[in-house]
Each structure stands twice: as C-alpha cells, then as structure tokens.
Amino acid sequence: MRFLLIEDNVKLAQAICDRFALEGHVADHADCLSDAELSMRTVAYDMILLDIMLPDGDGREFLRAHRSANNPTPVIVLTARSEVSDRVGLLDLGADDFITKPFDFSELEARIRAVMRRFGGVANNSKTFGDVVFDTTSGSLSVAGEALQLRNREMRLLEVFFGTPGQIFSKTHLMDRLFSFSEEVSENAIEVYVGRLRKKLEPSQVAIETVRGLGYRMVLEQ
Amino acid sequence: MRSGDATGSIKRRLVVQLGLVTALLSIAFFLAVRVVAEKAATDTQDNILAASATSIVEAVYSDSGEVRLELPYSAITMLSTVSEDRVFYRVLVDGETITGYDDLPLPEGRATGIGPVFDTYPFRGEALRTVQVARTLSVQDQPRQVNVVVGQTRLGLGAISSRITTNAVAIGTAFFLVATALSFLAAQNAIAPLDRLAQVVARRGPNDLRPVTAAAPVELVPLVGGLNSFMERLRQALTRSEDLITEAAHRVRTPLATVRTQAEVIHRQTDHPASKKALREMIRAVDESSRSAGQLLDHAMVTFRSDQLETQEINAADLLRDVVDRLQPTAELKDIHLALELDDDPVTVRGDIILLQNAVRNLVDNAIKYSPADTDILIKLSGEGACQMAFIDQGRGFGEADLTQLTSRFSRGKNVDDVVGSGLGLTIADDVARAHGGALDICSNQEGPGACVTLVLPLS
Numbered sequence: 001m002r003f004l005l006i007e008d009n010v011k012l013a014q015a016i017c018d019r020f021a022l023e024g025h026v027a028d029h030a031d032c033l034s035d036a037e038l039s040m041r042t043v044a045y046d047m048i049l050l051d052i053m054l055p056d057g058d059g060r061e062f063l064r065a066h067r068s069a070n071n072p073t074p075v076i077v078l079t080a081r082s083e084v085s086d087r088v089g090l091l092d093l094g095a096d097d098f099i100t101k102p103f104d105f106s107e108l109e110a111r112i113r114a115v116m117r118r119f120g121g122v123a124n125n126s127k128t129f130g131d132v133v134f135d136t137t138s139g140s141l142s143v144a145g146e147a148l149q150l151r152n153r154e155m156r157l158l159e160v161f162f163g164t165p166g167q168i169f170s171k172t173h174l175m176d177r178l179f180s181f182s183e184e185v186s187e188n189a190i191e192v193y194v195g196r197l198r199k200k201l202e203p204s205q206v207a208i209e210t211v212r213g214l215g216y217r218m219v220l221e222q
Numbered sequence: 223m224r225s226g227d228a229t230g231s232i233k234r235r236l237v238v239q240l241g242l243v244t245a246l247l248s249i250a251f252f253l254a255v256r257v258v259a260e261k262a263a264t265d266t267q268d269n270i271l272a273a274s275a276t277s278i279v280e281a282v283y284s285d286s287g288e289v290r291l292e293l294p295y296s297a298i299t300m301l302s303t304v305s306e307d308r309v310f311y312r313v314l315v316d317g318e319t320i321t322g323y324d325d326l327p328l329p330e331g332r333a334t335g336i337g338p339v340f341d342t343y344p345f346r347g348e349a350l351r352t353v354q355v356a357r358t359l360s361v362q363d364q365p366r367q368v369n370v371v372v373g374q375t376r377l378g379l380g381a382i383s384s385r386i387t388t389n390a391v392a393i394g395t396a397f398f399l400v401a402t403a404l405s406f407l408a409a410q411n412a413i414a415p416l417d418r419l420a421q422v423v424a425r426r427g428p429n430d431l432r433p434v435t436a437a438a439p440v441e442l443v444p445l446v447g448g449l450n451s452f453m454e455r456l457r458q459a460l461t462r463s464e465d466l467i468t469e470a471a472h473r474v475r476t477p478l479a480t481v482r483t484q485a486e487v488i489h490r491q492t493d494h495p496a497s498k499k500a501l502r503e504m505i506r507a508v509d510e511s512s513r514s515a516g517q518l519l520d521h522a523m524v525t526f527r528s529d530q531l532e533t534q535e536i537n538a539a540d541l542l543r544d545v546v547d548r549l550q551p552t553a554e555l556k557d558i559h560l561a562l563e564l565d566d567d568p569v570t571v572r573g574d575i576i577l578l579q580n581a582v583r584n585l586v587d588n589a590i591k592y593s594p595a596d597t598d599i600l601i602k603l604s605g606e607g608a609c610q611m612a613f614i615d616q617g618r619g620f621g622e623a624d625l626t627q628l629t630s631r632f633s634r635g636k637n638v639d640d641v642v643g644s645g646l647g648l649t650i651a652d653d654v655a656r657a658h659g660g661a662l663d664i665c666s667n668q669e670g671p672g673a674c675v676t677l678v679l680p681l682s
Contacts, residue, residue, distance in 0.1 A: 009476050015483035022490050053472075080475040081468060097548075102479035102512050105486050110551035152554040153595070172498075176490065180555065181505040183595075 001112075001125070002043065003027040006036045006059070007051040007078065012101075016049075019105050024163060032056045040073075047112060048075045050095075060093055067094035074115045078103070104180055110152075113137055127162050130205040130220045134162055143204045150200070153178055157193050161208065161218035170215040232416070233409045240405030244398055252394040259386040263379050267351055272338045274301050275355040275372040278313065282368045284361040289315045289368065297372075307375040310350065314369040315359075326371055329354045348375045415439045419446065430529040431457040460526060471515045482508045517646035520580055524650050528657035531574045535682055538569040538609050542601055545582045549590065556595045560586070562603075569605035572682035573658045581654035584647040585613045585675055592617035592673070608660070609679040616672040620664070628664055651677060 003020060005027050007013040013029045020027035028043065030036035033056050036048075048066075052059035063075060077090050077098035090098050096115045099108055116125075116137045126135040133142040139155035141148040150158065160169060160177050174190050194216060198208055207221045277297045283290055291313055301309045312322035329341030329352050339354045352373035359366045415438060422436045433450040482505055489501040546560045553560050571578075589599045597616040604610045620628065628648050652662040660679035666672070 009480065012476060012480040012483065015480055015487060018487045019483055022487065078479075080472045080479070100512075100516065101475045102482040102508055104509075105483065106555055107552055110555050114551045151557050153557050172493075172495075176498075181502055182509060183556075 001025045001046040003047050003049055004030060004036060004039055004043075004045040005049045006030045006033070006054065006062070007049070008032065008054050009051075023109070033059075033062050036062070045073055047115070048073055050075050050077050052077060052079050052081070052090075060089070063090075063093045063095055072119075074119055076108075076111060076115060106156075106180060113139075129162060129165050129218070132201065132204050132206045134158060136162070141200065143201060146203070148200055151196075153193050154197055154200070158197055161216075165218050168211050168214050168217045174216065233413050236409035236412060237402075237406050240409065241402050244401035244405060247401070248394040248398040251397060252390045255390040255393070256383075256387055259390070260379075260383050263382045263386075264351075267374065267376075267379055268338075268340055268353065270300060271340075271351065271353040271372050271374060272355065274298070275311075275338060275353045275370045278311065278372065279355045279357045279368060279370040282313070282315075282357065282359055282370075284359055284366075287362050289320065289359060289361060289366055291321060293321070301372070301374055307378050308348075310345070310352075310373040312371045314367075314371070316367050317369075322371075326352070326373060328369070328371060342376075345373065348377075350374070351376055351379075415442060423449070431460070432530065463522070468519060471519045474515055475512060478508050478512050482512075514646075517584075517650065520584070521646050521650050521653070524577055524580060524653050524657075527574060527577055528653065531577070531657060533572050533574055536571050536573055536575055536578060538571055538603055538605075538611065538679075539564045541575070541578060541582060542603055542611060545579060545586055546601065549583065549586050552587075553590050553599070556590065556593070558590055558593050558595065559598045561598050561600050563600060564603050565605045567605055569603055569609050570682045571609045571658070571679045573679065577654045577657065578679075581651040581677060582611065584650050585611075585677065588647045588675075589613050589615040589617065589673070605681065607681075609681055611677045611679075612674060613676070614672060614674045619666040619671055619673045648675070651675070655679065 003025060005013055005016055007016070007029065008031050010029075010031060013031065017027040017029055027049075028039055028045075030039050033054055039045075040048075050059045050062065054062075059077065063077070066073075066075065074096040075094070077095045078101055079090070079098055080101045096118070097111045099111055113136075125137050126133055128134075131144045135141075136155070136159050139150045139152070141150055141158070156178060157174065160174060171187050171190050174194075175185065175187065178190065178193065179185050194208055201207065205221050207219055209217050209219050211217055274297045277294050277300075278291075281292050281294045281297070283292075298309060298311075301307070310323050310326050312324070312326040313320050314328075326345065327343060329339045340351070341354075342349060342351050344350065345352075350373045352371055354369055354371045357368045357370075359368050419434070419436060419438055419442060422434060431453045433453060434446050436446075438446045485501045485505050485508070489498055489505070492498060492501070542562060542564070546562055550560055586599070586601065593599060593615045594617065599616075600612070600614040602610075602612040602614065604612070648662065648664070655662045655677055658679050660677065663676040663678060665674050
C-alpha cells in the first residue's frame with residue numbers, strides 16, 4: 001500500500017515512514033499542505049495520514065477541501081490533542097478515523113485495515129501461495145476454494161509468513177509482531193496461534209513448519 | 223464550603239430598630255392625645271364656668287342705692303349638667319362678700335372687666351377650678367366693683383381624663399403592636415432580595431461559574447458585580463489552566479510519538495535481547511506518560527464541562543454503537559470481541575454527548591486493557607427504571623481492592639502492576655455520571671471472573 005504522511009515534525013515523519021517500510025509499505029512524507037497537494041497530483045495514494053497542526057494551514061481545512069472535492073482517498077488523522085474535544089469535529093469534517101499521538105503502530109495498522117475494509121479493500125491486496133488466497137485487508141482466506149475467516153492475530157501471523165514465504169521467523173520475532181508492548185506473554189503463547197493457523201490450513205498444500213531451534217516457516221507441501 | 227461566622231442579623235436589627243421607633247412614636251402619641259384631650263376638657267369646663275359666672279354677674283342690679291342679686295337658677299344648673307361635681311360661688315361688691323362662700327379665695331390676677339380670670343387651687347381638700355368675672359355697676363352715679371367667683375371641683379374632669387388616658391394607652395398599645403408586626407413584615411420584605419440572591423448562589427453546583435443573572439436591588443448590585451467579576455476571574459483561571467494542559471499535552475505528545483516510533487523501529491531491527499528488553503521498557507514508559515497526560519486532560523475537560531452541560535437528547539444505543547465502532551480495532555488486536563446487547567425499546571437520556579462518550583470510552587478502554595486475549599466484553603444496555611449501561615469483562619476483576627476507593631483519583635486496583643494505566647478512567651466515568659445525576663456501580667462479575675461496571679443515568 002502507498003501512504004501519504006502529512007506531518008510537520010520531520011523526525012516523527014521519518015520514524016513513521018521507516019516503520020511503514022518495515023511492514024513492506026511505501027509512505028511518502030509531505031511536511032506542509034502545499035507539498036502534500038503537489039504529491040497528490042502526481043501519485044495515487046491508498047490512504048492519507050494527516051496531522052492537524054501544520055505550518056501553512058490547519059489540517060482540518062485540508063480535510064474539508066479534500067471532502068468537498070469528492071476525493072475518495074480515505075484519511076486518518078494523527079492528533080496530538082485530546083480525544084474529547086477533537087473527536088466530534090474531526091469525524092464530522094470527513095476524517096475516516098483518527099488516532100492520538102503517540103500511538104502503537106499495530107493500532108494504526110488495525111485502524112488502517114478497518115478503514116480499508118469499509119472502503120471495500122484495495123485492488124491488488126490479495127496474495128496467493130499454492131492453493132491459498134489471502135486477503136490481508138479483510139483477513140479472509142480461501143483454502144482450496146473454500147472461504148475462511150481468520151481472527152485478528154491469526155491474520156497478522158499469516159501476514160508475516162506471506163510476506164516472505166519460505167523464510168524462517170524466530171519465535172521472538174513473531175511475538176513482537178503479534179503482541180503489544182504492554183502484554184507480558186511467555187514464548188509458548190505463539191504456539192497457540194501457530195496451532196490455530198495450521199488447523200485452518202490443514203486442507204491446503206500450505207503448511208507451517210517448525211524448524212527446530214530456529215522458529216517457523218511457511219512452505220508448500222510436496 | 224465553610225461559611226464565615228455570622229455577626230448579627232440584618233433582619234433582627236431592622237426589627238429591633240423599627241420596634242424602638244414604633245415604641246417612641248406610641249409614647250409620643252399617647253402623650254399628645256392626653257394633652258390635647260385634657261386641654262379640650264379644661265376648656266369646656268372653663269367656658270361653662272365663665273358662662274355661669276357671667277350670668278351671675280349680669281344678674282346683679284342696683285335698687286335704691288343697694289346692690290342686689292337675684293341668683294339665676296340656670297347659673298348653677300348649667301354647671302351641674304357637666305357632672306356630679308360640687309359647685310362653690312362667692313359674690314363680692316367692692317371686696318365685701320354679699321353672698322356665697324366667704325372663704326373661697328379669689329383667682330390669682332385681678333379681673334379687669336375685660337375677660338374672666340381662671341385659676342386652679344385646692345379648696346376644702348379638693349382641687350377646684352375657679353373663674354372670676356368682674357363688672358362695674360353704677361349705683362347712684364357711684365361706680366361699684368362687683369366680682370363673681372364661681373368654682374367647681376374637678377372630679378368629672380378627672381374621670382374624663384382617666385377615660386381618655388385608658389383609651390390613649392389602648393390605642394398606643396394597639397398602634398405599637400400593629401406597627402411592630404408591620405415592621406417585622408417590612409424587614410422580611412426588605413431582606414427578601416438578599417435571601418433570594420443567597421439562595422441562587424447556594425443552589426449552584428460547586429463548579430458553576432456562570433455570572434449571577436438574578437435581578438437584584440440597587441443596593442445589592444455592587445455585591446453581585448463583585449461576585450460575578452470574582453467568578454469570571456476564577457473561570458478564566460480555570461480556562462487558562464485547561465488551555466495550558468491542552469498545550470502541554472500537545473507539546474509532550476509529538477516528541478513522545480517520535481521516541482515511541484523510533485523505539486519500535488529499532489526494536490524490530492535489533493536481535494539483541496537486552497536491547498529489546500530496554501526498548502520495551504522505554505515504550506511502556508512512553509505509553510504510561512502519554513496515557514496519564516491524556517487522562518489528566520480528559521479529567522480537566524470533564525470537570526470544566528460539568529458545570530455547563532450542553533445537554534441534548536441522546537440515544538444510548540447509538541452512543542454505545544459509536545464508541546464500540548471506534549474501539550473495535552483496538553480490541554481486535556487482542557482478539558477481544560465487543561458484544562453489544564441492546565434493549566428492544568429505544569433508551570434516551572439527556573446529557574452532554576462529549577462527556578458521555580468520554581465516560582463510555584474510558585470504561586470500554588479499561589475493559590479491553592484488563593481483559594485477556596480471546597475473550598468477550600459484553601456491553602449491555604437496559605432502559606428499566608434508568609438507563610443502565612453495563613460493561614462486563616472476563617478479565618482479572620478488581621481483586622481485593624476496596625470497590626468504593628476505585629473512583630477516587632489515581633486509585634487503581636491492587637492487581638494491575640503489569641498494565642499501563644493512570645487510575646483516572648473510573649474517576650472520569652464517575653464524575654460524568656454524577657454530573658448527569660447518575661451513578662457508577664462497580665462490582666466484581668457475578669458469573670465467573672471479571673469486572674462489571676454499570677453506568678446508571680436517569681432516563682430523559
């Protein structure tokens with residue numbers, strides 16, 4: 001997916017763009033409204049992430065103009081103010097969602113996914129591996145032609161494996177992807193979710209293999 | 223709130239002062255009535271005495287050089303009509319008594335023939351009012367001086383006087399009583415605006431800082447003005463501190479977001495367990511401070527808005543649906559299902575939408591935070607008797623914590639050391655409930671583990 005991040009704090013913007021890159025997304029940074037408009041004329045974005053306080057204008061003005069121009073690109077607002085006072089105003093102005101800084105990146109991802117689901121998904125967002133088709137936005141899975149719905153953590157786990165099939169992922173890495181920083185979980189917790197995925201993938205050619213001492217990888221069964 | 227010590231009462235002072243004035247007026251009235259009445263009675267007696275004496279002196283005539291007197295009967299009867307008083311008279315010709323009481327003294331002051339001379343003196347053991355009338359009679363061309371003295375005791379006058387006194391006392395007392403009662407009413411009436419103002423001010427909530435608009439009499443306008451300007455200053459101070467919190471939160475949050483995101487990036491890229499652990503601690507610390515900042519701001523906002531609720535009709539189901547939609551992505555991260563169980567009939571409350579949203583969001587947020595993964599949170603709306611929104615989770619519950627203490631600021635359960643929190647969530651919800659005349663019920667879930675928090679609001 002391709003994002004446009006409109007944020008005047010360069011360091012924060014850089015960190016967010018790096019974070020998106022880690023997930024395999026592309027995020028372009030615009031540090032003011034005029035810059036953003038320039039970018040939007042040349043590139044089609046899947047989503048806009050908008051800060052409210054910008055050097056050359058209020059993000060809310062941008063939002064209003066964006067909506068009155070009938071631009072369909074969804075917008076998630078990044079606000080540093082209180083939820084109480086901003087909430088109503090932002091949603092009324094046409095923001096699809098908002099998140100308060102500082103945020104947990106997985107929460108931002110979850111919100112992006114929820115907004116995308118409401119927009120009917122992104123065109124080329126389903127990935128195929130063997131006889132499994134996986135839609136990373138909706139979390140729906142087609143296993144040997146049969147539709148399945150994954151729960152959130154199963155979906156996020158499978159997303160990691162689908163990112164680079166065949167690669168071995170350590171338990172620690174998978175845990176980092178699945179659990180929030182405030183959760184204290186044992187390493188074995190990941191086995192529960194791997195077990196669930198295996199059960200759902202049972203009828204297909206795709207398997208999640210345990211690589212003793214190293215972790216797990218997704219492979220095609222021979 | 224402590225009131226200052228009362229020093230006297232305006233009403234009592236007014237009543238006492240008006241009572242004193244009334245008493246003085248009553249006494250003056252009594253004296254005036256007595257003086258005027260007695261004067262009138264004395265004048266009446268004097269007129270009759272003078273008439274009697276005059277008719278006697280007119281009846282003196284000369285007959286062949288002798289001065290004679292045919293005492294007119296009417297001269298005595300006219301006096302006896304006044305009362306049962308005794309009457310004395312004495313007729314003198316050139317200083318010689320020709321008839322009457324020889325020892326009846328002459329009134330002081332010589333009669334000049336121009337008018338009668340009156341006097342009062344004791345005679346035979348009684349106070350006597352006397353009049354002397356003089357006439358010069360020509361007897362064989364010799365002028366003869368005729369003096370007539372007529373006196374009457376004052377028993378009748380005394381009776382009249384004592385009757386008048388009794389009446390005057392009665393009237394004076396009645397006047398005093400009526401005037402005192404009226405002054406009591408007047409005092410009450412006079413301080414009524416003060417009472418009203420005191421009530422208007424006392425009826426306000428502790429956070430109500432709107433100016434007092436109740437009509438006040440001219441004398442109270444400076445007081446009301448002072449009060450209003452004081453409250454305005456207080457309100458500005460509150461607004462300033464609210465702005466300060468908003469600004470501070472904003473200033474703190476952007477750098478925190480930078481730190482957190484950078485830490486997440488490095489955490490992902492490093493494989494060094496010690497660094498990972500340190501970064502993890504760092505991110506949790508960032509979360510804790512941003513959460514505290516956010517909830518302090520929320521709390522300030524709730525406190526500020528509580529006194530000027532912008533109320534509207536709110537459909538409780540819509541409110542819950544809205545908040546659940548908003549928090550669903552957060553809950554999904556832990557595979558927590560937010561189950562909404564609504565009442566069949568619409569449940570409406572009157573309230574401030576921003577505050578209620580905030581309270582509900584805090585409660586759902588709490589439930590998500592303290593619930594283990596793969597569980598359900600039941601959000602139940604019932605309109606029976608009151609609008610009851612129950613938030614039932616399968617988390618750790620409140621353990622051994624004192625349930626009554628949980629709504630106080632910064633108080634948290636005793637079993638939550640591993641969860642980031644500020645201890646303000648329940649306080650905020652409780653404050654919002656109170657501001658709407660409702661309550662927040664906290665209990666441990668009766669069916670199985672977990673907590674059950676119910677936000678109870680009056681139906682509109």
